[in-house]
Amino acid sequence: MTFKSILDEIENNLNKILSDLSISDVKFSVEPAKPGFGDVSSNVSYLLAKQLKKSPKEIAEMISDKYSDCTSTLVLKSEAHTSGYLNFYANWDNLSQLILSESYLDTCGDVDIGNDSTIVVEHTSVNPNKALHIGHIRNIIIGDTISRILHKAKYKVNVLNYIDDSGLQVADIIVGFKHFGYDQESPSGKKFDHYCGDDVYVKTTEKYEADPNLEEIRKNVLKELEDGDSETAKFADKITRRVLAGQLETCWNLDVTYDCLNFESQIVRSGLWDKIFEKLKEMKLVEFENEGKNGGCWVIRGEGKEDDKVIVRSNGTATYIAKDIPYAAWKLGLLEDPFNYEKYASEQPNSRVLWQTTLNQTNPISKNFTGDKVVTVIDSRQARLQKIITTLMGKFKSVPDAYNHLGYESVTLSSETAKTLGLDTDGKQAQMSGRKGLYVNADSVYEILKKKTKDETKKRHPEMTDSEIDSIAHYISVGTLRYEMIKQDLDKIITFDLTKSLSLEGDTAPYIQYTHARASRILEKSGRIPTIDVDFSLLKEQSELDLIKNIGLFNLQVRDATNNLSPKVIARYCHDLAVSFNSFYEKSKVLALGDIDLENSRLCLVNSFKIVLEKALDLLGIKAPDRM
């Protein structure tokens, strides 16, 4: 157990006191205290003020008085603050031992919320016609971080990447290759995904604007794509898989991996749509429109004043959202699985096996990548469509929160950065656009960071080999990028600026990683293996206790992050942990104290910090080097 132990102890005792007073059903808080107000605080006296017709202060004094009769192993004393708050002071000898011992266990930070049920997390899902840009990276990092957190909260997580390989965007580059004569090989040194996005896609779409007649070619290509046996479809399959390979390389470099790739073209050809369409008709969730503007279409009725949504056109073809419905149902395991599975050709950098769907019937392997619950990470511009899907899934599954749309605001470019791309926005931030070529590639952001961190590391450690420097620079670059994408709340727009967003100081990953390097260095220099068999009562400086308290809050933070699907909670926790370590580092020396017992106690604390920080950073997909 951790800091939660003392919270539980206090809550239990308070409940006993209340029940002796014949009071029940009061939902008081018991929380870690703000600095300067002891270790734990409760607002219980405020909530009783009306009922007992006394001031919060009087009640706090009364409860504090009774509290001294309670059995407590972790609380030293309680105190009524003049404000009315009830504050508690911990018995740190006991609590430190509890928290630091726990931190050495593999299970440290675990919370059991998922109870081993399965949950699907779908993220990335970028059209395979271009390289990933910084906006996609927000999606990917949110999805990957949430997956890691849910895993820590005892969910069995299936991570999916949906490959929309049959849409208009793919058709566009195919038009470029087949009709505008773009070479099928990228110019030397350029990744194929970059080539397709920067050159083929952007320039092909430019041509449509110049000559509207070209739209006809585009429509034909799109049509041919839907027929899996067509020459065009086979060609497109080859191209999109090469683009996908480039995209995955970017993801893997950022330590993002998946369990399964789902191809839209296969969903389209699997016949899942027909099945779900029948079901929708049976359940009367879709209606046929005989007249009006949607005459001849099947529609889903809008709620309230919202417009109806067409899902089958009057020509009988399904719309975009219609393709999402069978996929959503499939993810929840509501449909018989039409797919077989095969391993993806390349291996992921960690040991995780990557599967992909196939309709190929030879050597059929069946797998199950569905979940009791689903989290779909898509930016909030799609909130409306996702709400329709959520409502439908709620009716299918009869569990209201089975399907979750995890929305987030988009990444825009600062006016300065937009200007470097040739767009004058008059001081305003700019929306990125793949079609217009207005974006910052993820790979190039990584390269800029890598160069910067390499130079910086080299300056600090002239003695290091190139490969050591390279490895450190890699971890810092990935950390910086990931942290930047996750530290703000999901509903805040991130304005990306090529200069300002790549800082290595202040509230950044390197700040946190640096504390890890400091801790590692102390342990290394001590020449000792830290143990938990130390005298915890020697740790009594405020900076030591603050650090211990923060270490003990890990599982509470994981719980919070899980319940709110909020990755930034863990980012903030890592930062808080680092701040408290830096404060400890400044105030309490560890080595050469001439007091071996105190040294050992502090070494134990340093080691405990290092272990927990590594675990917390791991939830963010960030590794911390031992030296930097």
Added chain:
RNA sequence: GGGCCCAUAGCUCAGCAUGGAUAGAGUGCCGGACUUCUAAUCCGAUGGUCAAGGGAUCGAAGCCCUUUGGGCCCGCCA
């Protein structure tokens, strides 16, 4: 016309779910700390009508309503 989101220090953001103490960080500006376990650090100073107005409450940055400013979405496109 309808819907979603945002507004807190010069700038970027926490805090809001679950109301309660003195509204916190980073950054910027100014001033300090490297002979020390790594200065990608630390300490200090500066900086706030919590967009505005109203309501319910003993108590509001937080809850309710209205208004203003900004962003996004609303196709038989994907």
